[in-house]
Amino acid sequence: MEPGPPHQYQPLQSAKHIRIIILEPSIDPTSPLVFSFDQDNLTNLAGQYEALSYTWGVPNLVLPLHCLDGSQVCVTENLDRFLRRLRLKIDKKWLWADAACINQADGAEKAVQIPLMVDIFRGAKGVLAWLGSGENGGEEAVRRLVQLSRCNVNSSVQDSVDQGMSFDSADFKTTMSVLINLPWFKRMWIIQEVVFNQDVTLICGTAEMSWVRFFASLNAFKRLLGDHYVFDHIQRIVSLWLRHSIVHELQHSAHEEGIMELMTTFGQYHCSDERDRIYALFS
Numbered sequence: 071m072e073p074g075p076p077h078q079y080q081p082l083q084s085a086k087h088i089r090i091i092i093l094e095p096s097i098d099p100t101s102p103l104v105f106s107f108d109q110d111n112l113t114n115l116a117g118q119y120e121a122l123s124y125t126w127g128v129p130n131l132v133l134p135l136h137c138l139d140g141s142q143v144c145v146t147e148n149l150d151r152f153l154r155r156l157r158l159k160i161d162k163k164w165l166w167a168d169a170a171c172i173n174q175a176d177g178a179e180k181a182v183q184i185p186l187m188v189d190i191f192r193g194a195k196g197v198l199a200w201l202g203s204g205e206n207g208g209e210e211a212v213r214r215l216v217q218l219s220r221c222n223v224n225s226s227v228q229d230s231v232d233q234g235m236s237f238d239s240a241d242f243k244t245t246m247s248v249l250i251n252l253p254w255f256k257r258m259w260i261i262q263e264v265v266f267n268q269d270v271t272l273i274c275g276t277a278e279m280s281w282v283r284f285f286a287s288l289n290a291f292k293r294l295l296g297d298h299y300v301f302d303h304i305q306r307i308v309s310l311w312l313r314h315s316i317v318h319e320l321q322h323s324a325h326e327e328g329i330m331e332l333m334t335t336f337g338q339y340h341c342s343d344e345r346d347r348i349y350a351l352f353s
Contacts, residue, residue, distance in 0.1 A: 071102040071136055074142045079173040081179075082109065083109065083111075084111065086112050087110065088109070089107045089109050089171040089172075090110075090118075090164050091135075091164070092105055092107070092108055092162050092163075093156070093162060093163040093165055094106075095158045095161055095162060096159070099157075103150065103154065104135075106137060106138045116193040117193070117194075118164055119164040120165055120194055120196045120198050121165075121167075121267070122168075122200065123198065123254070123259070125148060125200075126146050128146065131146060132146075133146070133150040145167075149170070152167075152200040155200070155273065156198065166194065168187070188266060191262060191263050191264075191266055192266040195269065197267045197271070198271050199260075199263070199272050200274075201272055202254070204275025207248045208248060208275065209276065211249040211274070212249065215283075215287040218290045242291065242294070246291060252274075288304070
């Protein structure tokens, strides 16, 4: 496909409007990524799209998304890989990804859209979190944790072995370490991208698991290896997600996290811009 001119973004109609990528299907995983934009009020779009959570990686917008109007939007290599992983063979897919759906060249638009991101992720029918293409053991780590999450709540190590599950404590420690040290788990933005949506899927290469199953694997990990193997920075996110899930079910909160409490708890998470840290926490 011939390269097209840079896409001319149409201004958003209001402070509550967002753009959605409508990703065209393809049976060829190597074919160019083709899409169109839809723009509407966030309220009208609620539950119609999936929000993408991912690391930018090297922040160079170099790989093209080809718009049906002949123009193109350039994105990072990591987002290109993620979109190829998600692209369907037959049906279109409605997605929100910040690098494409927010005009990165328009500072005024970014100033409006970034504070809206918590509502964008909350309003999505689901959040898809890209941990990467699976190099360095990440994909296998996800598969092993899915296996671990299936342990009976009261299983001991021996019970698990008796049920046909191979278990090696050193191997599982390595598995968990590989996974939670992936860059995605250290992003400040995952606080708002994951916590406020009830349907989160972690994807690494061809492997995937739900956030609920990830939570179950953490619990199984603690049962099998002891509390001292809990990874604190992951446990904080899971605990906050669980708390908000309960609140979501009960429709009221028994405790509101204060900004100072959150800044203390999540101060170690990475942001490329310190202003983003404040946006994420105040959300």
